[in-house]
Amino acid sequence: MRVTIDPHTEGVLNNDAGSTVRRSVLPAGVRVLTEEMPGQRSVTLGFWIGVGSRDEAAHQHGSTHFLEHLLFKGTKTRSALEIASAFDSVGGESNALTGKEHTCYYARVLDTDLPMAVEVLTDIVTSALLDPEEMEIERGVILEELAMAEDDPEDVVHERFGAQVLDGHPLGRPIGGTPEEINAASREDVFNHYQRWYRPDELVITAAGGLDHDHVVSLIAEALEKSSWDMTVPGSPAERRVGQETEIPVRAGTETIIKPVEQSQVILGGRGMAASDEDRFALSVMHAVLGGGMSSRLFQEVRERRGLAYSTYSFSSAMTDAGYFGLYAGCLPNKVEKVTEVMAAELDRIATVHVSAEELTRAKGQLRGGTVLGMEETSSRMSRLGRAELVRGEFVDISDTLEQIEAITAEDVRKVAARLASSPRAVTVVGPA
Known part of the structure; x- marks a missing residue:
């Protein structure tokens, strides 16, 4: 069964072998998709933003990946240690990934700890401080990460091959940026990138495991109402990227x-x-x-x-x-x-x-x-x-x-x-x- 997802579609998308997929759209444009898996005692929760390295302006290269790091460094109500401790104390795990077209912050917890996971992920995505001192510390961490990747020749060949095949296109750029770009990144550039993309119409929340869709939607709505975002302004989900194939020259x-x-x-x-x-x-x-x-x-x-x-x-x-x-x-x-x-x-x-x-x-x-x-x-x-x-x-x-x-x-x-x-x-x- 295939179901085309219209931006405003709500309700059941699929019911395959007892696993039910549902979708809701909150008034401000936040999309919530869940898959209920009977018998599971865990839930994996993901907060997706439709921004990747291809979307960065010339002076913001590396900012998407920089944000992935900075959002775990503290909010208006939680320190970095408190964010980490929230998941460690329940045996859960949290992390994030940056791609060429999207960013995802995710956590895996017991079903009984889902309210905590929703609250913490909502907090870091909507209310990150992007503290200048923490940014300088994390700049060093990212440079170490890039150096580690540069020391792995298999990582290097894949990175350089992508740049060769997608010659001159934003998709061919390294996701994490270059050391030069990371050193040049200003707090203002990264903050503006955050303000541009981290907003209700760009947010997609997905969850799978031992859950109830209506309960998940209720938890998310409650957490967003307490966040720094203005959820009272009506909105629609952001448009998806155009799927028409783009002609990009290959550097043969x-x-x-x-x-x-x-x-x-x-x-x-x-x-x-x-x-x-x-x-x-x-x-x-x-x-x-x-x-x-x-x-x-x-x-x-x-x-x-x-x-x-x-x-x-x-x-x-x-x-x-x-x-x-x-x-x-x-x-x-x-x-x-x-x-x-x-x-x-x-x-x-x-x-x-x-x-x-x-x-x-x-x-x-x-x-x-x-x-x-x-x-x-x-x-x-x-x-x-x-x-x-x-x-x-x-x-x-x-x-x-x-x-x-x-x-x-x-x-x-x-x-x-x-x-x-x-x-x-x-x-x-x-x-x-």
């Missing part, structure tokens, strides 16, 4: 980043597809065959038969209006050329010759199992609701997803692979000189 050819490491990291790939593309199920099957596990073609050819690498896989990254794909391997520097040649050959082969019936069956089984097992976690279901609301504007239940996977044919896989293989190819290498 090979780019090498020199690092004093023992192993080279290689990615070969190009432009992929947007998150809502109808070929996304065929793409998932293609990746399962090509690089999705130990029985995949890349693993068998690159590692098992030739011994060229320890780790190898394929992947895709999809945003609202763009995407990219890649084939990865970590190998000795003197094997980079051969590994790249083999990966290119495997991409061309799956784009021209039908996969076997055995491979197709195995890939579908892998995806079905991964889908169902992944959805046993409340955090996965909470995230699914957020993506459905912010990215696709459509809720797809598990049964429909499994049917879509099962309907994929060998020709569907070949066509989607041919579509990817026709993209101008980029190769990014991180390794020694």
Whole structure:
């Protein structure tokens, strides 16, 4: 079952295998989506803001990720220690993530501790102090985080590959910003970014687990009324991003980043597809065959038969209006050329010759199992609701997803692979000189 999510739709979106999905819109435009999972004693709660690194003005690069850190550093009523202690004292967990198109603050707690989680997350999202002294402390923490990522060559090759494939586009920028941008960020720039995006019409709250939808909505409404936001002004949910695919040039050819490491990291790939593309199920099957596990073609050819690498896989990254794909391997520097040649050959082969019936069956089984097992976690279901609301504007239940996977044919896989293989190819290498 697929349900298109109109901005003003309220009520039941889905009732699949006893798991009920409901959606409400508060008068100020805040959207609330829940999935009740009978028998669960935990709840995962997420506060989503539809802003990511792609939305930053030129003088605000890195501000979205900066805010992710700063919102845990204190509000008008809670210190940073009190925020952390609220979850530690009940055995819960809280964290946040910044993406290219959204930010999410989330917590996982026992169902009986849901009121506390709603209250604390509402407080940090709506009433952060963004204290100048705390900002200076956190600036140092973020610089350490960036340095840690720069020391991981696999992180580096993925970051640089994204920039190469999405050449010059905001989607190609690093989510956390650069050290230069973080050092240059002013409190005023970060505060203005906060004021621009953190408001009722941009807020989406999702929750999954042992809950009652009406109770969750009541808790959220009560917490928002106590917040710094003016909830008396009527409003409508913010418009979603346009899903029409954007043409972005690929910086084709090979780019090498020199690092004093023992192993080279290689990615070969190009432009992929947007998150809502109808070929996304065929793409998932293609990746399962090509690089999705130990029985995949890349693993068998690159590692098992030739011994060229320890780790190898394929992947895709999809945003609202763009995407990219890649084939990865970590190998000795003197094997980079051969590994790249083999990966290119495997991409061309799956784009021209039908996969076997055995491979197709195995890939579908892998995806079905991964889908169902992944959805046993409340955090996965909470995230699914957020993506459905912010990215696709459509809720797809598990049964429909499994049917879509099962309907994929060998020709569907070949066509989607041919579509990817026709993209101008980029190769990014991180390794020694």
